[in-house]
Amino acid sequence: MLLTELTSITGIDLETTFRALQVIVGPERVSITQADRLQHACDQSSHAEHLPDLVVWPQTTTEVSAILAYANTVRLPVTAWGAGTSLEGNPVPVQGGIVLDFQRMNQILAVHAADFQVTVQPGMLYKDMNKTLARHGLFFAPDPGANASIGGMVANNAAGIRTVKHGATRDNVLALEVVLANGEVLRTGARSVKQSAGYDLTHLFVGSEGTLGIVTEATLKLAPLPEHFSAVIAAFPTVEIAAEVVFAIIGSGLEPTALELLDSQALTVLNSEADFDLTVAPTLFMEFSGASEASLAEELVLVEAICREHDVQSFQAGIGREARNRLWQARHRFFETSQRYYRGYAYLLTDVAVPISQFPALVAAANQIMARLNCQGTIIGHAGDGNLHTAIFFPPGDDEARAHAAQVNDHLVERALALGGTCTGEHGVGLGKQKYMLAEHGPVALNLMRQLKATLDPNGILNPGKVLAW
Amino acid sequence: MLLTELTSITGIDLETTFRALQVIVGPERVSITQADRLQHACDQSSHAEHLPDLVVWPQTTTEVSAILAYANTVRLPVTAWGAGTSLEGNPVPVQGGIVLDFQRMNQILAVHAADFQVTVQPGMLYKDMNKTLARHGLFFAPDPGANASIGGMVANNAAGIRTVKHGATRDNVLALEVVLANGEVLRTGARSVKQSAGYDLTHLFVGSEGTLGIVTEATLKLAPLPEHFSAVIAAFPTVEIAAEVVFAIIGSGLEPTALELLDSQALTVLNSEADFDLTVAPTLFMEFSGASEASLAEELVLVEAICREHDVQSFQAGIGREARNRLWQARHRFFETSQRYYRGYAYLLTDVAVPISQFPALVAAANQIMARLNCQGTIIGHAGDGNLHTAIFFPPGDDEARAHAAQVNDHLVERALALGGTCTGEHGVGLGKQKYMLAEHGPVALNLMRQLKATLDPNGILNPGKVLAW
Numbered sequence: 001m002l003l004t005e006l007t008s009i010t011g012i013d014l015e016t017t018f019r020a021l022q023v024i025v026g027p028e029r030v031s032i033t034q035a036d037r038l039q040h041a042c043d044q045s046s047h048a049e050h051l052p053d054l055v056v057w058p059q060t061t062t063e064v065s066a067i068l069a070y071a072n073t074v075r076l077p078v079t080a081w082g083a084g085t086s087l088e089g090n091p092v093p094v095q096g097g098i099v100l101d102f103q104r105m106n107q108i109l110a111v112h113a114a115d116f117q118v119t120v121q122p123g124m125l126y127k128d129m130n131k132t133l134a135r136h137g138l139f140f141a142p143d144p145g146a147n148a149s150i151g152g153m154v155a156n157n158a159a160g161i162r163t164v165k166h167g168a169t170r171d172n173v174l175a176l177e178v179v180l181a182n183g184e185v186l187r188t189g190a191r192s193v194k195q196s197a198g199y200d201l202t203h204l205f206v207g208s209e210g211t212l213g214i215v216t217e218a219t220l221k222l223a224p225l226p227e228h229f230s231a232v233i234a235a236f237p238t239v240e241i242a243a244e245v246v247f248a249i250i251g252s253g254l255e256p257t258a259l260e261l262l263d264s265q266a267l268t269v270l271n272s273e274a275d276f277d278l279t280v281a282p283t284l285f286m287e288f289s290g291a292s293e294a295s296l297a298e299e300l301v302l303v304e305a306i307c308r309e310h311d312v313q314s315f316q317a318g319i320g321r322e323a324r325n326r327l328w329q330a331r332h333r334f335f336e337t338s339q340r341y342y343r344g345y346a347y348l349l350t351d352v353a354v355p356i357s358q359f360p361a362l363v364a365a366a367n368q369i370m371a372r373l374n375c376q377g378t379i380i381g382h383a384g385d386g387n388l389h390t391a392i393f394f395p396p397g398d399d400e401a402r403a404h405a406a407q408v409n410d411h412l413v414e415r416a417l418a419l420g421g422t423c424t425g426e427h428g429v430g431l432g433k434q435k436y437m438l439a440e441h442g443p444v445a446l447n448l449m450r451q452l453k454a455t456l457d458p459n460g461i462l463n464p465g466k467v468l469a470w
Numbered sequence: 471m472l473l474t475e476l477t478s479i480t481g482i483d484l485e486t487t488f489r490a491l492q493v494i495v496g497p498e499r500v501s502i503t504q505a506d507r508l509q510h511a512c513d514q515s516s517h518a519e520h521l522p523d524l525v526v527w528p529q530t531t532t533e534v535s536a537i538l539a540y541a542n543t544v545r546l547p548v549t550a551w552g553a554g555t556s557l558e559g560n561p562v563p564v565q566g567g568i569v570l571d572f573q574r575m576n577q578i579l580a581v582h583a584a585d586f587q588v589t590v591q592p593g594m595l596y597k598d599m600n601k602t603l604a605r606h607g608l609f610f611a612p613d614p615g616a617n618a619s620i621g622g623m624v625a626n627n628a629a630g631i632r633t634v635k636h637g638a639t640r641d642n643v644l645a646l647e648v649v650l651a652n653g654e655v656l657r658t659g660a661r662s663v664k665q666s667a668g669y670d671l672t673h674l675f676v677g678s679e680g681t682l683g684i685v686t687e688a689t690l691k692l693a694p695l696p697e698h699f700s701a702v703i704a705a706f707p708t709v710e711i712a713a714e715v716v717f718a719i720i721g722s723g724l725e726p727t728a729l730e731l732l733d734s735q736a737l738t739v740l741n742s743e744a745d746f747d748l749t750v751a752p753t754l755f756m757e758f759s760g761a762s763e764a765s766l767a768e769e770l771v772l773v774e775a776i777c778r779e780h781d782v783q784s785f786q787a788g789i790g791r792e793a794r795n796r797l798w799q800a801r802h803r804f805f806e807t808s809q810r811y812y813r814g815y816a817y818l819l820t821d822v823a824v825p826i827s828q829f830p831a832l833v834a835a836a837n838q839i840m841a842r843l844n845c846q847g848t849i850i851g852h853a854g855d856g857n858l859h860t861a862i863f864f865p866p867g868d869d870e871a872r873a874h875a876a877q878v879n880d881h882l883v884e885r886a887l888a889l890g891g892t893c894t895g896e897h898g899v900g901l902g903k904q905k906y907m908l909a910e911h912g913p914v915a916l917n918l919m920r921q922l923k924a925t926l927d928p929n930g931i932l933n934p935g936k937v938l939a940w
Contacts, residue, residue, distance in 0.1 A: 114717055114827035137721070157666040168664060171641060186914045191890035192823035194638060194855045196627040196677055196898045197910055198937055199919045203673035207666055224723050247584055251607070253694050253759070289723070292772065295765035302762065353662035357584035385664045420661035428666045440667055444656045448926075449669045455925045456918075467668055 012076055012097070014053055021056055021098070024066045029057040029104070040081055040091075040099040044146070046346060047089030047431050052079065052099040059104045061177060061185060061216040068214065069183030071098060071461050079463045080210040082149025083125060087349055088430030090156055090209050094465040100214065102151050109217065111136055116222040117174065117191060122151025122215050138222040141166030144426070145332045154215050156428035157207035161258045161331065164384030166223055168426065170206045177217035178205050181457040191219060204452070209428055210463040212456040226289030228296045229257065231324040233316045234307045235281040239263060239367070239379075241310050242282045243360040246383045248306045249286075250356075254299055258287040259384035260331060261363070266378040269341045270330055279314045284383065285331060287324070335391065338378060342393035347377075348405040352416035353387040353425030365415045366390050366408070373404040387425035388412070414439075429467045437468055482546055482567070484523055491526055491568070494536045499527040499574070510551055510561075510569040514616070516816060517559030517901050522549065522569040529574050531647060531655060531686040538684065539653025541568060541931050549933045550680040552619025553595060557819055558900030560626055560679050564935040570684065572621050579687065581606055586692040587644065587661060592621025592685050608692040611636030614896070615802045624685050626898035627677035631728045631801065634854030636693055638896065640676045647687035648675050651927040661689060674922070679898055680933040682926040696759030698766045699727065701794040703786045704777045705751040709733060709837070709849075711780050712752045713830040716853045718776045719756070720826075724769055728757040729854035730801060731833070736848040739811045740800055749784045754853065755801060757794070805861065808848060812863035817847075818875040822886035823857040823895030835885045836860050836878070843874040857895035858882070884909075899937045907938055 014032070021030040031037075032054050041049040058064045071078045077097030084091065093099050102123030110119040113136040120129060127147045130139045143160035144153060152158065154176070159168035166172065175189030188201035205213055236242040242261055249256060262270070267280045288303065290296030300317050307315050319327065330337070339347070354362050359381070366379050366388060377392040392408055394401030413423045413436050423429075423436035438446055449468055453460075484502070491500040501507075502524050511519040528534045541548045547567030554561065563569050572593030579589040583606040590599060597617045600609045613630035614623060622628070624646070629638035636642065645659030658671040675683055706712040712731055719726060732740070737750045758773065760766030770787050777785050789797065800807070809817070824832050829851070836849050836858060847862040862878055864871030883893045883906045893899075893906035908916055919938055923930075 112825060112827065115825040116720070117825065157670075159664055159666075163664065167641075168666075170670065171637075180914070180918075184914050186918060187912060188915060190823075190892045190910070191825045192856050192886075192892050192895065193826075194629055194633065194823040194852075194857045194895035195892045196629075196638075196894045196896050197892045197903065198677075198899055198907060198915075199682070199922055200627075200640065200673045200677055201915060201918060203670045207668075207670055212669070224721055226723055250586070251584075251694055253696055253698075290765065290768075292768050295760070295768035298760075298762050298765035298768070353660075353664040355582060355585040355587065355661040356663075357582065382664075386662050387664050416662075422660045422662050422665045422667045424666045425662065425664035426666050429668055433667065437668060440660070442657055444650070444654050445658060445668075445671060448650075448656060448671060451925050452669055452922075455921050 012053060012074070017074070017076065018054060020070055021054060021067065024070065025056055025058060025063050029059070031055045040093065040101060042092055043084050043086040043089060045087045045089050045432065046348060047092055050092050050094045051096065052093040053096045055099045055101055057101050057104045061179065064100065064179045064214060064216050065183040065185055067098065067100065068179050068181060072182050072459055075459050076461060077464050078461050080151060080155065080214045082122065082152030083147060085146035085148045086152060086156055086430065087427045088424070088432045090428050090430035090466065092431065094431070102149060105216065108132055112191065113138065115191065116224065117219055118222055119217060119219045120150050121217060122149060122154070124150045126150065126153060133222060134225060137225050139225050140172065140220050141223045142169045142172055150218055151215050154206055154218050155209050157426070159426040161260055161382060163382060164259045165255055165257045170203060172221040173202055173206050173218060174221055175219040176202050176205055176215055178213040178215050180213050181459065181462055186213065189219070207428065209430065209466050211453060211467050212462065214462070226257065228293050229287055229289040229324065230296055230300055230317060231319040231327055232286040232288070232303060233278065233283060233319070234286070234312050235279040235283045235314045237311055237313060239282040239363045240360040242284050243363065243383060245284060245307060245310045246356060246359070248310070249303060250384060252302060252306065254288065254302060256286050256384060257289050258285065260285040261381045261383035263379040266334070266380050269338050269378055270334065272341050273337050276330065281313055285327060334380065338391050342376065345393035346396040346402065348392045348409060350390045350409050350412050351424050351427040352412050352421060353385060354416050354419040354421030356384070356386040358419035358421065359383060359386045359388070361419060362388050362415060366412060369408050369411045373407060375404055375408055385425065386421065431466065434467065434469055482523060482544070487544070487546060488524060490540055491524060491537065494540065495526055495528060495533050499529070501525045510563065510571060512562055513554050513556040513559060515557045515559050515902065516818060517562055520562050520564045521566065522563040523566045525569045525571055527571050527574045531649065534570065534649045534684060534686050535653040535655055537568065537570065538649050538651060542652050542929055545929050546931060547934050548931050550621060550625065550684045552592065552622030553617060555616035555618045556622060556626055556898065556900065558894070558897045558902045560898050560900035560936065562901065564901070572619060575686065578602055582661065583608065585661065586694065587689055588692055589687060589689045590620050591687060592619060594620045596620065596623060603692060604695060607695050609695050610642065610690050611693045612639045612642055615805070620688055621685050624676055624688050625679050627896070629896040631730055631852060633852060634729045635725055635727045640673060642691040643672055643676050643688055644691055645689040646672050646675055646685055648683040648685050650683050651929065651932055656683065659689070677898065679900065679936050681923060681937050682932065684932070696727065698763050699757055699759040699794070700766055700770055700787060701789040701797055702756040702758070702770070702773060703748065703753060703789070704756070704782050705749040705753045705784045707781055707783060709752040709833045710830040712754050713833065713853060715754060715777060715780045716826060716829070718780070719773060720854060722772060722776065724758065724772060726756050726854060727759050728755065730755040731851045731853035733849040736804070736850050739808050739848055740804065742811050743807050746800065751783055755797060804850065808861050812846065815863040816866040816872065818862045818879060820860045820879050820882050821894050821897040822882050822891060823855060824886050824889040824891030826854070826856040828889035828891065829853060829856045829858070831889060832858050832885060836882060839878050839881045843877060845874055845878055855895065856891065901936065904937065904939055
């Protein structure tokens with residue numbers, strides 16, 4: 001494309017911007033091609049595409065700093081991009097401008113093995129990082145399923161099946177390097193696990209979805225890879241009973257490393273692929289780890305006793321490493337499997353969380369509304385966290401079914417808030433959850449969030465149109 | 471005292487203020503007596519006393535809101551007061567004004583037993599709360615030793631011997647009610663464990679030492695009381711070896727519920743009281759808990775093996791409940807025991823934290839500098855966290871010894887920062903650590919902290935003179 005043909009979505013002087021960015025990163029790492037822009041126009045959600053004006057692949061913090069300083073001066077939107085695996089439109093550049101793709105800042109900068117820590121660049125992919133860390137007997141525990149980037153996980157406070165034991169991303173970030181809107185480079189936190197020296201700047205940025213600053217380095221807490229573990233699959237008569245088992249297990253002092261609930265339809269979907277022949281019933285997938293086989297065996301005796309007290313219909317424990325890996329792979333690929341099962345359908349994913357005591361009520365509400373509105377799909381949850389997802393599938397052209405899916409989302413958020421919970425447990429606010437922010441947080445909190453945004457990004461250049469419509 | 475005799479430290483119109491506060495809380499709960507003011511002039515640190523002008527005991531959030539709205543209008547300092555057990559001058563009202571004593575807002579508002587949560591008022595005392603929670607088989611794990619208030623623990627991000635397993639206060643706060651400087655009442659967070667809905671306001675307030683807002687309610691994560699546990703006392707030839715054992719234990723996948731290091735002198739102090747006859751050597755106090763006696767026994771076999779590989783000189787495991795309670799009581803009372811051991815002496819407590827790999831280097835540095843400057847005192851640490859305390863005792867009139875103690879503090883902070891750590895692991899910044907903030911965080915972070923303070927407390931009424939000299 002000739003520069004003279006450039007037209008900007010946002011009305012910026014694209015030719016000048018293009019040249020200015022080329023001066024910063026060189027001619028190779030800035031693009032205005034349609035192909036590159038299209039690759040950064042949507043994430044894995046169903047939110048509409050928006051093209052950025054330009055895509056830049058920075059390689060250093062200095063470059064990111066220079067880009068932000070420039071963009072701040074000319075009031076150009078800048079949206080950070082990791083792996084594009086988010087589920088709520090979080091990195092979709094709805095106001096165009098620059099997308100900063102961190103693909104080329106994807107290095108592990110230091111493995112602090114003795115401290116169970118790693119320092120990485122934001123473009124590092126979660127699964128790739130854990131492959132390297134496995135050599136040190138360590139892993140980063142918040143497991144979003146997808147091969148997300150670390151920058152994206154920090155931005156969205158991502159979480160997953162290991163969060164019941166190890167916490168969300170928020171709980172596992174010790175220190176950050178962040179480039180502020182004006183290009184200043186901020187360092188937050190320390191490598192000591194304990195820190196009480198002033199305001200907690202680190203956690204102001206975790207979960208802020210790139211609207212307050214752009215993370216260029218993160219130091220993360222790691223966990224030792226368990227040497228001994230056992231997966232358990234237990235099927236129950238109802239989801240309510242399965243949820244009671246969740247409380248009983250956690251209350252007993254047992255500490256599962258995973259505790260997932262799947263409804264009957266989810267089991268049907270799972271059985272449709274891979275080599276599974278699981279009972280089609282509300283099911284808990286659990287995993288326990290221990291320092292020795294003997295201590296683990298003791299724990300499993302307790303788990304089985306609790307399940308038997310709760311009318312377990314089938315109980316498989318002591319599943320070996322190979323079968324366990326297959327089980328979790330299937331769970332990780334569940335969304336993709338669902339997409340194939342409901343081939344050609346559009347979808348809407350929900351992501352609410354409640355206190356675990358309210359989890360059965362939430363699951364019941366999800367069942368009822370999906371049945372009432374004749375929605376097709378599955379209910380799964382990180383039960384130990386009280387985090388529920390429904391995936392509702394519908395023919396793309398069926399506006400009524402689409403409206404029903406939206407109604408399920410509204411209803412579940414309303415129920416979750418009434419039950420003391422949140423409109424998003426792990427996917428973030430992005431585009432889809434902004435409409436619930438006032439109901440969840442109230443006007444005082446929203447006003448404070450707006451003040452923080454204005455303090456940190458006075459010109460509103462950082463991922464504009466996200467979290468709150470500023 | 472007659473109102474006409476009132477004179478203010480800060481030059482405020484004390485008579486008008488006194489009457490205004492009486493209108494808000496009634497005549498009984500506002501005081502200008504010397505006795506009441508003296509009781510709120512210093513904490514348990516060695517920082518100088520400062521009298522507030524008035525002391526108020528609010529009973530409701532509405533009262534706190536009205537007081538702050540008034541104080542903000544007339545630009546009057548307001549400092550929240552919990553139990554006065556802090557160790558860095560955190561609630562000392564250095565600019566006079568109002569102290570808000572939360573003694574009468576000390577109720578448990580709700581125990582959410584099935585969710586392992588409690589909602590409490592800030593004046594609730596830690597130990598009293600845990601006594602009540604024990605009936606539910608639960609406890610709040612961050613254990614500062616002292617009977618601190620929950621409000622104070624939230625303000626300082628307090629931590630202690632259980633933090634190695636359960637985290638600091640920061641890691642265990644789900645939701646807050648906070649009165650902002652202008653009297654607005656903010657609610658942050660939710661009761662769901664997972665939350666990704668917008669900016670993390672909760673953690674902006676945790677550790678802010680009452681300089682950004684005043685907490686009037688906190689919802690805390692609890693842990694189940696372990697049914698089975700065992701204390702271990704293990705003595706080693708050197709602190710370096712003891713610290714290596716710390717890594718080995720955590721790296722093995724064992725999860726101690728406490729992992730404390732004490733130097734030889736600390737053992738001498740401990741032996742001076744109570745019914746102890748412990749080996750005077752660098753020692754680890756450890757505790758492990760398990761879901762069953764059998765799984766616990768398995769873990770202890772592993773612990774002993776690790777200790778034996780590291781030249782353990784004496785190893786006592788399987789200590790019963792009574793002896794275990796005595797051990798932890800002694801550890802909790804260690805500071806008071808030290809004060810009696812060094813009767814009549816003044817003291818300076820240090821509180822640095824480093825990545826655990828650097829803990830031996832830090833301990834060695836502490837040993838060396840204390841010996842070189844001929845300081846008397848002890849070295850103890852929450853070793854599993856890399857958090858080191860030294861307590862240096864000196865005759866109150868001995869200016870040289872006092873200067874040496876200050877030098878030890880400076881030196882340890884410098885070493886901790888060089889080792890990737892922090893000037894304060896759990897005591898907070900208060901008055902004593904402000905001078906290290908620039909070195910620890912750098913100018914960009916300090917500037918951002920100042921901007922946050924200006925955004926949240928534009929008139930600078932909240933605990934002025936703390937964290938950063940604004």
